[in-house]
Amino acid sequence: MAQFPIDLGAYNRISLDAGSPTLSPEQKAALKANIQLCRDAIIFFTATGAARGVGGHTGGPYDTVPEVMIMDALFRGSDDFVPIFFDEAGHRVGTQYLMAALSGDLPAEQLMLYREAHSHLPGHPELGFTPGVKFSSGRLGHMWPYVNGVAMANPGKTVFCLGSDGSQQEGDDAEAARLSVAQGLNVKLLIDDNDVTIAGHPSHYLKGCSTAQTLRGHGLTVLEGNGEDIDDLYARIVKAINTEGPVAVINHRPMCPGIPGLEGSNHGHDVISVKLAVEYLEARGYQAAADHLKSAKPAKQDYTFKGSSDKWDANRNVFGDAAVAVLGRMSEAERVEKVRVIDSDLEGSCGLVKIHNAYPEIFISSGIMERGNFSAAAGFGMEKGKQGIFGTFSAFLEMNISEITMARLNNSNVLSHYSHSGIDDMADNTCHFGLNSFFADNGLDDAYATNLYFPADPNQMRACVESVFHDEGLRFIFSTRSKTPIILDENGNERFGGGYKFVSGKDEVIREGTQGYIVSFGEALYRALDAVERLKEEGIDVGLINKPTLNALDEDMLAKVGMSPLVLVVESFNRKTGLGSRYGSWLLERGFTPKFAHIGTHKEGCGGLWEQYPHQGLDPVGIIAKIKSMR
Numbered sequence: 046m047a048q049f050p051i052d053l054g055a056y057n058r059i060s061l062d063a064g065s066p067t068l069s070p071e072q073k074a075a076l077k078a079n080i081q082l083c084r085d086a087i088i089f090f091t092a093t094g095a096a097r098g099v100g101g102h103t104g105g106p107y108d109t110v111p112e113v114m115i116m117d118a119l120f121r122g123s124d125d126f127v128p129i130f131f132d133e134a135g136h137r138v139g140t141q142y143l144m145a146a147l148s149g150d151l152p153a154e155q156l157m158l159y160r161e162a163h164s165h166l167p168g169h170p171e172l173g174f175t176p177g178v179k180f181s182s183g184r185l186g187h188m189w190p191y192v193n194g195v196a197m198a199n200p201g202k203t204v205f206c207l208g209s210d211g212s213q214q215e216g217d218d219a220e221a222a223r224l225s226v227a228q229g230l231n232v233k234l235l236i237d238d239n240d241v242t243i244a245g246h247p248s249h250y251l252k253g254c255s256t257a258q259t260l261r262g263h264g265l266t267v268l269e270g271n272g273e274d275i276d277d278l279y280a281r282i283v284k285a286i287n288t289e290g291p292v293a294v295i296n297h298r299p300m301c302p303g304i305p306g307l308e309g310s311n312h313g314h315d316v317i318s319v320k321l322a323v324e325y326l327e328a329r330g331y332q333a334a335a336d337h338l339k340s341a342k343p344a345k346q347d348y349t350f351k352g353s354s355d356k357w358d359a360n361r362n363v364f365g366d367a368a369v370a371v372l373g374r375m376s377e378a379e380r381v382e383k384v385r386v387i388d389s390d391l392e393g394s395c396g397l398v399k400i401h402n403a404y405p406e407i408f409i410s411s412g413i414m415e416r417g418n419f420s421a422a423a424g425f426g427m428e429k430g431k432q433g434i435f436g437t438f439s440a441f442l443e444m445n446i447s448e449i450t451m452a453r454l455n456n457s458n459v460l461s462h463y464s465h466s467g468i469d470d471m472a473d474n475t476c477h478f479g480l481n482s483f484f485a486d487n488g489l490d491d492a493y494a495t496n497l498y499f500p501a502d503p504n505q506m507r508a509c510v511e512s513v514f515h516d517e518g519l520r521f522i523f524s525t526r527s528k529t530p531i532i533l534d535e536n537g538n539e540r541f542g543g544g545y546k547f548v549s550g551k552d553e554v555i556r557e558g559t560q561g562y563i564v565s566f567g568e569a570l571y572r573a574l575d576a577v578e579r580l581k582e583e584g585i586d587v588g589l590i591n592k593p594t595l596n597a598l599d600e601d602m603l604a605k606v607g608m609s610p611l612v613l614v615v616e617s618f619n620r621k622t623g624l625g626s627r628y629g630s631w632l633l634e635r636g637f638t639p640k641f642a643h644i645g646t647h648k649e650g651c652g653g654l655w656e657q658y659p660h661q662g663l664d665p666v667g668i669i670a671k672i673k674s675m676r
Contacts, residue, residue, distance in 0.1 A: 049086075087143060094316050105314070168474055208234050237296055250412065305321070350572065385409065386401070395464045439479025446484055463521060469568050555589040615668055644671055
């Protein structure tokens with residue numbers, strides 16, 4: 046631990062006995078010292094993520110340190126517990142990494158590589174990937190049902206699950222609550238109720254909802270108190286342990302207590318800024334830690350992509366701008382009557398905030414309830430001429446499948462924007478990859494219209510939204526977390542600029558080729574374009590096709606591609622379920638037999654940002670190598 050600028054060796058490895066309802070002065074002093082030490086460490090190493098440009102959540106792990114310190118001491122004092130810090134909020138992964146370092150499973154200096162590519166410290170915990178991490182959390186609000194099973198497998202032992210008022214908004218927690226009560230499971234929830242999620246405060250956007258009252262309604266014993274009062278917190282945790290069946294220990298506190306500039310703010314949900322972290326650390330006397338943050342620099346991708354301009358923009362935000370432009374051509378009365386936008390606490394990430402700011406009268410700020418929110422949008426769009434607009438991360442599309450089927454059966458009109466598709470810039474890693482988007486197209490051949498769109502650059506995103514906004518049916522538009530460059534034609538002009546019109550269902554020639562074609566879409570297209578340009582320079586005349594309507598067959602283009610010598614599908618979707626998994630069948634069904642291959646995401650992520658692409662072999666180097674292997 047010598048290279049870590051905060052002395053983790055000062056950690057007090059005390060033991061606590063759940064048979065004692067109060068802390069001795071010595072125990073209390075040791076706990077308070079541990080809390081301060083660990084909060085200082087979390088501020089520092091999560092801020093290294095901010096300094097290196099990979100982000101990383103600070104507030105969640107910082108908030109829950111008191112509960113974790115008590116749990117750790119209880120684990121040390123008895124074998125009556127399953128000694129795992131199960132946590133429903135995977136973005137609080139800083140807790141898992143800190144405890145892994147304190148237990149000796151992880152070198153403390155490795156924490157300074159938090160969320161960096163290939164550091165094995167991704168934005169959510171992954172079992173088997175990081176030494177000392179004992180579970181994979183998946184996405185927010187998915188652990189309690191799992192922990193119920195752990196409790197069943199460990200009768201006689203107490204199982205803790207760290208939760209939050211945000212994770213409790215997910216519907217599967219209601220199911221978990223009912224099962225745990227019915228079976229009398231020895232699960233103890235430690236819930237950080239700080240009234241903060243990404244987009245705001247639950248008390249504002251979910252008025253009338255109380256986590257404590259909800260859990261009481263399910264039959265749990267609920268023990269509420271001040272999470273920053275160490276005596277009260279300890280007494281309630283001990284009471285929970287000694288109470289039969291599931292118990293929720295709800296700890297009220299402001300977000301980031303004691304951090305100037307962040308306390309009580311939803312900005313504390315994500316990573317602390319370098320400026321605030323430096324001020325905090327310097328005030329605490331950790332000058333070396335502050336100096337490290339000042340000197341840290343982001344890793345930059347210096348590769349120059351051929352065929353694209355040096356202008357980049359975020360399609361996820363362009364979606365919002367384009368929607369606002371369309372809505373602006375409607376009267377206020379028409380907007381209110383015909384359109385409703387329902388957010389799932391991600392308006393800033395999905396571009397829906399642009400609509401919220403421009404037309405708040407049609408915007409509904411809702412909670413972390415993707416299933417119910419999608420269905421509400423679909424219900425609004427059930428009547429001809431009306432439509433719901435919905436947005437969330439692409440990784441969460443898997444949670445909407447049943448609701449999508451119901452929307453289709455009810456002939457609903459929904460324009461859905463699923464951002465953070467694919468793998469680009471995904472430091473949260475595998476559980477947040479948006480890979481299985483074709484699951485949305487799960488209807489029968491004669492089902493209500495469903496189209497999947499993945500525009501390749503900001504110009505095409507604008508044109509796509511303009512084109513399909515008023516269409517009937519289910520429309521899914523995908524975008525990446527990362528920015529994408531403007532695609533250029535052979536003459537250096539913007540391929541989707543000027544008078545370009547997006548036509549649903551039509552594929553597009555980006556570059557002609559006599560020796561085969563690459564078929565791609567989305568953020569994979571500009572990388573494939575670079576590969577095509579470089580292959581042509583080597584005398585390998587391969588062309589490039591853009592397929593922005595993912596699930597529609599363009600028979601003319603399919604014939605053109607099918608009669609070429611080879612076809613390679615390049616995508617960031619799951620290789621098992623993406624475009625490539627069906628494109629070959631489309632060719633064979635029509636009697637076309639070119640050499641065929643498809644590459645996509647096929648293995649666990651490596652953390653970091655753009656580094657995910659070469660890790661999967663989907664960067665230009667990987668694409669070029671695959672084409673050469675097919676000739």
